[in-house]
Amino acid sequence: MPSGIRVKICGLSTVEDVRAVADAGARYVGFVFFAKSPRNVTIEQARELALEVPLGVAKVALTVNADNALLDAITEAVPLDMIQLHGSESPERVAEVKERYGLPVMKALGVADAEDLPKIADYETVADQLLIDAKPPKGADLPGGNGLAFDWRLLEGREWAVPWMLAGGLHPENVAEAIARTGARQVDVSSGVESAPGVKDAAKITAFVQAALA
Numbered sequence: 001m002p003s004g005i006r007v008k009i010c011g012l013s014t015v016e017d018v019r020a021v022a023d024a025g026a027r028y029v030g031f032v033f034f035a036k037s038p039r040n041v042t043i044e045q046a047r048e049l050a051l052e053v054p055l056g057v058a059k060v061a062l063t064v065n066a067d068n069a070l071l072d073a074i075t076e077a078v079p080l081d082m083i084q085l086h087g088s089e090s091p092e093r094v095a096e097v098k099e100r101y102g103l104p105v106m107k108a109l110g111v112a113d114a115e116d117l118p119k120i121a122d123y124e125t126v127a128d129q130l131l132i133d134a135k136p137p138k139g140a141d142l143p144g145g146n147g148l149a150f151d152w153r154l155l156e157g158r159e160w161a162v163p164w165m166l167a168g169g170l171h172p173e174n175v176a177e178a179i180a181r182t183g184a185r186q187v188d189v190s191s192g193v194e195s196a197p198g199v200k201d202a203a204k205i206t207a208f209v210q211a212a213l214a
């Protein structure tokens with residue numbers, strides 16, 4: 001019986017990564033456009049990778065407080081299915097990006113404790129999807145992709161008006177528990193399926209997707 005869980009693997013940088021993700025049965029691939037990230041790809045690299053992604057797997061561009069010039073360049077060159085906004089973009093900026101590019105937008109929001117939950121509601125009416133991630137530690141270079149989990153009990157019994165994805169510190173050994181505790185129907189992972197920062201591991205990708213879908 002299919003579980004209905006949908007998996008996103010983020011931060012791909014090689015054609016082998018794309019094949020491993022598609023073969024494993026993930027439903028989304030993410031390309032990171034953020035210079036400080038070990039997973040950063042150029043627009044040309046992302047275009048080449050996107051052309052290798054099979055039908056049925058959604059291609060997501062992850063950006064952090066990107067301006068229109070960068071988003072114009074990405075969306076003109078890379079065939080995409082979704083834009084992930086992983087910075088401090090306001091609800092108004094989310095609406096503007098949706099309107100300007102005609103693509104679904106997923107807004108990432110960081111959670112460390114219960115005080116972080118009310119602001120999620122500000123995005124429910126403008127974003128097509130929400131990504132609930134661990135809040136980065138103070139002074140971190142990256143707003144995500146830090147391999148840190150948050151207290152999943154904070155999400156128990158929570159519902160939002162749009163589909164949402166759980167992220168932050170997931171890996172093959174904890175993803176089943178994370179799904180059970182939070183009720184997430186979608187999960188996203190980056191560093192938990194790597195052998196080194198920015199280097200994806202095909203065996204970990206397969207193990208992650210199998211554990212999520214079990």
Ligand SMILES: O=C(O)c1ccccc1N[C@@H]1O[C@H](COP(=O)(O)O)[C@@H](O)[C@H]1O
Nearest residue numbers: 010037144145147167168169189190191
């Ligand atoms: O992966 C990155 O390098 C990254 C950079 C900037 C913003 C977000 C990033 N990744 C996203 O962070 C979460 C959690 O990652 P992890 O599994 O804890 O490593 C995930 O949504 C990635 O899409």
